[in-house]
Amino acid sequence: MSQKIFLIFFGPPASGKGTQADKLGEKLNLPVISPGELLRHERDRGTEIGKQAGPILNRGGLASGEIIEKIINKRLAKKDAKHGFLLDGYPRAISQLKFLNNRFKKIASDNDIILAVYIHVSAKEVKRRIAGRRVCDCGASYHAIYNPPKKQGICDLCGAKLYKRKDDSAEIIKIRINRFNKSIKPILKHYKKNNILININGEQSIGEVEKDIFNKLKDKV
Numbered sequence: 001m002s003q004k005i006f007l008i009f010f011g012p013p014a015s016g017k018g019t020q021a022d023k024l025g026e027k028l029n030l031p032v033i034s035p036g037e038l039l040r041h042e043r044d045r046g047t048e049i050g051k052q053a054g055p056i057l058n059r060g061g062l063a064s065g066e067i068i069e070k071i072i073n074k075r076l077a078k079k080d081a082k083h084g085f086l087l088d089g090y091p092r093a094i095s096q097l098k099f100l101n102n103r104f105k106k107i108a109s110d111n112d113i114i115l116a117v118y119i120h121v122s123a124k125e126v127k128r129r130i131a132g133r134r135v136c137d138c139g140a141s142y143h144a145i146y147n148p149p150k151k152q153g154i155c156d157l158c159g160a161k162l163y164k165r166k167d168d169s170a171e172i173i174k175i176r177i178n179r180f181n182k183s184i185k186p187i188l189k190h191y192k193k194n195n196i197l198i199n200i201n202g203e204q205s206i207g208e209v210e211k212d213i214f215n216k217l218k219d220k221v
Contacts, residue, residue, distance in 0.1 A: 004112040005084035011119035012180050014129040015202045021088040031080045034088035038071045058166050065095050116191040119202035123177050134162040
């Protein structure tokens with residue numbers, strides 16, 4: 001049986017975890033699963049799950065564990081996730097950590113690779129990055145200074161118009177940062193205790209962060 005690879009990318013809002021997960025997922029030919037992106041997609045489509053989660057997301061809150069577990073289970077059931085995957089921005093709470101650990105007990109063997117990549121960025125840098133962040137419905141993300149599209153306001157990948165996320169307002173970002181800082185400590189402690197934590201300085205350029213992650217993973221993946 002071939003070895004499966006499960007990589008968990010987490011960090012504060014705008015730490016670049018999604019960008020780096022996408023880059024590595026492409027190299028490893030593994031899907032990137034972002035519960036936050038899946039929830040926003042459900043919200044924008046107006047599905048039953050989206051109607052439940054939408055108001056919570058719009059004010060910077062966290063959807064219930066039941067809703068998140070439902071969309072993760074649905075996504076993991078797809079064929080492309082059978083040989084491993086990269087998780088973007090999850091877990092964010094102890095209850096989510098327990099759920100994920102239970103999932104790994106069912107789908108991973110002792111021979112498989114499970115690693116957690118924590119991208120650290122200061123609150124000051126988070127606020128600066130979010131001020132210029134623009135996204136596309138196709139999942140692409142850009143920044144006016146650090147990662148601008150080739151044509152202003154237009155997605156390089158699909159040509160659609162870019163927009164600012166509803167939960168990227170200054171007030172909501174403050175809530176998200178405070179919540180993240182409170183919830184992350186026990187999660188970091190758990191992964192460090194299990195010797196699967198990889199710390200990355202996220203305040204480098206996108207290319208430098210990518211290189212740093214690759215160098216720290218190459219001896220383990």
